[in-house]
Amino acid sequence: MASTATATAVPAPRLNRTLDYRVSLTLAVIALIFGAYGVFRVLVFKEHGALTSYVPWGLWVGVYVFLVWLEVGMILTYFLLRRFLRIEGLRLLAPVAMLAAISALLGALFVIGMDLGHPFRFWKAYLQPNFGSLMSWMIWLHTLYLGILTAELFAYFRGKVYVDRWKIYLNFLTYISIPIGVLLIAVIGGLFGVVAARPFWNASVLPLMFFIASLVAGLGLLTLLHLLFSPTRGTPQYETTAIQMARVFLGAIVIGMIASLANGLVIAYPNVPAYAEGLKLVLFGPYWWTIWIVHLGIGVLVPLVLLSIWRTRLWAIGTASVCYLVGFTMVPVNIIIPGLAYPMPTMEGIKDAFYHSKLTFDYTPMFMEWQVVVFAVGISLLVFTVGYRYIVEPYLREHH
Amino acid sequence: MKTTATPDPVEATGRTPVEEAPPEPEQAPASCTERGCAAGEKPMGRKRFLAQVASMVGLSAVALPSLVRAGLEAVADGRTEESGAGFLKDGPEFEEDEAANIIIRMQRELRKAMRKPIEQRKWVMVIDLRKCTGCNACTISCIAENHLPGGVVYRPVMEEEIGTYPNVSLRSTPRPCMQCETAPCVPVCPVHATWIRPDGIIDMDYDQCIGCRYCMTACPYHARTFDFGYSYTEGTPEPDQPYEKVPSFEYGKRWKQQKGRSPTGNVRKCHFCTHKLDAGMLPSCVTSCIGYATYFGDANDPDSLVAELISRGNKIRLKEEMGTRPRVFYLI
Ligand code: SF4
Numbered sequence A: 001m002a003s004t005a006t007a008t009a010v011p012a013p014r015l016n017r018t019l020d021y022r023v024s025l026t027l028a029v030i031a032l033i034f035g036a037y038g039v040f041r042v043l044v045f046k047e048h049g050a051l052t053s054y055v056p057w058g059l060w061v062g063v064y065v066f067l068v069w070l071e072v073g074m075i076l077t078y079f080l081l082r083r084f085l086r087i088e089g090l091r092l093l094a095p096v097a098m099l100a101a102i103s104a105l106l107g108a109l110f111v112i113g114m115d116l117g118h119p120f121r122f123w124k125a126y127l128q129p130n131f132g133s134l135m136s137w138m139i140w141l142h143t144l145y146l147g148i149l150t151a152e153l154f155a156y157f158r159g160k161v162y163v164d165r166w167k168i169y170l171n172f173l174t175y176i177s178i179p180i181g182v183l184l185i186a187v188i189g190g191l192f193g194v195v196a197a198r199p200f201w202n203a204s205v206l207p208l209m210f211f212i213a214s215l216v217a218g219l220g221l222l223t224l225l226h227l228l229f230s231p232t233r234g235t236p237q238y239e240t241t242a243i244q245m246a247r248v249f250l251g252a253i254v255i256g257m258i259a260s261l262a263n264g265l266v267i268a269y270p271n272v273p274a275y276a277e278g279l280k281l282v283l284f285g286p287y288w289w290t291i292w293i294v295h296l297g298i299g300v301l302v303p304l305v306l307l308s309i310w311r312t313r314l315w316a317i318g319t320a321s322v323c324y325l326v327g328f329t330m331v332p333v334n335i336i337i338p339g340l341a342y343p344m345p346t347m348e349g350i351k352d353a354f355y356h357s358k359l360t361f362d363y364t365p366m367f368m369e370w371q372v373v374v375f376a377v378g379i380s381l382l383v384f385t386v387g388y389r390y391i392v393e394p395y396l397r398e399h400h
Numbered sequence B: 001m002k003t004t005a006t007p008d009p010v011e012a013t014g015r016t017p018v019e020e021a022p023p024e025p026e027q028a029p030a031s032c033t034e035r036g037c038a039a040g041e042k043p044m045g046r047k048r049f050l051a052q053v054a055s056m057v058g059l060s061a062v063a064l065p066s067l068v069r070a071g072l073e074a075v076a077d078g079r080t081e082e083s084g085a086g087f088l089k090d091g092p093e094f095e096e097d098e099a100a101n102i103i104i105r106m107q108r109e110l111r112k113a114m115r116k117p118i119e120q121r122k123w124v125m126v127i128d129l130r131k132c133t134g135c136n137a138c139t140i141s142c143i144a145e146n147h148l149p150g151g152v153v154y155r156p157v158m159e160e161e162i163g164t165y166p167n168v169s170l171r172s173t174p175r176p177c178m179q180c181e182t183a184p185c186v187p188v189c190p191v192h193a194t195w196i197r198p199d200g201i202i203d204m205d206y207d208q209c210i211g212c213r214y215c216m217t218a219c220p221y222h223a224r225t226f227d228f229g230y231s232y233t234e235g236t237p238e239p240d241q242p243y244e245k246v247p248s249f250e251y252g253k254r255w256k257q258q259k260g261r262s263p264t265g266n267v268r269k270c271h272f273c274t275h276k277l278d279a280g281m282l283p284s285c286v287t288s289c290i291g292y293a294t295y296f297g298d299a300n301d302p303d304s305l306v307a308e309l310i311s312r313g314n315k316i317r318l319k320e321e322m323g324t325r326p327r328v329f330y331l332i
């Protein structure tokens, strides 16, 4: 993302030393080693975990959606905060946000690649695409987005953001990355929303809901990145920026809650089984605790309390953003799996029509599925750690 | 082919001549259900039951060798029809009484349809729910025909209990792929791996499919299953028996069941046995149905059995409200 303000507007930043490169690298390697066997089982034994023919998408697709929300949401909120709220203290965070977005994107692409029955045929989506399918749009927009972010980050790496010719070019990339990001989120929401066969997805305004979710989740991550990696750390601007972000974050959580509540009520009120069944599964199904305890408890209530009472305390802002991110991990999974985990209206008999462990509506992610997810997180962490060390730090050192 | 004037096989009641031979069974007593009869009623006696079983076994013993012999002779004559369009010229001729058989009539209509250009055919399946006994013969014959691995099923039979005790009944609904006219599974495929053929069958290219499973989520009938590469003997002392490695001939190609290679890792579905149609044969589920409950043919042929059946008022289609316009009709 191009910086348009002058470098003198910000006090000389103290370079961020809190990131312990070695600790982070070690964590990434541990994650990769832990997840490697799961990936091996997918690639060599061609296993697909607990997925079944009736619940064909599960944890991996959920994690993919979550990472995409983070990646796009963070870039969008960065742009909105800088452009409309003029939060100057975020200016130097641009390469960090971009690097985090690329890291999340690579993790997302990896986990969704593992979900394919033939992962090595992914090239067909590029060379023989069906643009009538939202999935093709998703793949192409993802690639475009990755290209734009990489080009921007490369410019930071080469320290070219302050050369006028590059500045124009980077501003152009920044501006086109915004509509592409919005389109990408809408397309992913639409990918589920257009499936008329799945009333729970079809009844929710998923493109819009995904957009709101992405903004809130992205804001949570951006706040956390600011607290951990902002080069303004130690200056008064650091704290002011954090408090400003916390206010916006609180508002965004409330808006997100109102939108979800409205959506839920529209589905639940008529109590038509086809539509309400998915919602019932979310609220009272076997994984009720993921929504009530993890999402609403840890992810919403705790941040609301922290940000309302201790709104100026950095520890409270940091804890609130961590809690929100942890609580939010369960949201996409709670949209995708309940939409699939019950027979479609008038087809209830299919449940017992033919017995096989892969012809069932019961789905609980297997250990190897979690391993693949940890591996994807390891990839993201590794890219972020190495990128921070070799791209972001030199950039900050050179310019400040 | 000798064409003979055949009597209308479908009476106004929607019943086929196959049913005409035995007299209409007596109405079951009101207190009898599929699960049995209440005390005091007189169901079939043990003696009568044993006599019927004995006569069926005897009949099979007599008929089976002649059927096998006929089959072997056909092979010796080179009259087998696996070779594609050969049946068009040299198909066997049917005697008049044979033509009264519903299967033979459908077979003849199928061959007639196969002589037309593909875009002039409109394949339709009709399933008479009043006749389906829920025996799953079609499910199994489909698995055998297409060498389906564990966890893949093209034609399960859904069982539904209707009513509350003591007024209960059981309805069995076979569910093949509906070959929808406006198939929601087709436009969602990101790589054009599934499409509608000119004759209406939803085709698949296993080598093109990336296994994203989007089409599975889009199908309102749960008609697509994923080939996870399971074998029936997995976990047994002798896994991967040779019979599990026999290739299937779906879509006119040889598909070996092998991990990492198509059709493993792909989405699979019923295709009305296109490979059999090309050889002038009826789909397996049609010929294996013990209750003659499944009919198949070209709805564009006004004289065909299916065209007659779907013009009746007692036909329904599943989830009609979705506008998918299935090519599978049910008679109720
Ligand atoms: S029944 Fe399902 S798989 Fe078959 S054509 Fe219709 S939507 Fe496609």
Ligand code: SF4
Residues within 6 Å of the ligand: B188, B189, B190, B191, B192, B193, B194, B208, B209, B210, B211, B212, B213, B214, B215, B216, B266, B267
């Ligand atoms: S699973 Fe195969 S056929 Fe189905 S949408 Fe994906 S690529 Fe197309």
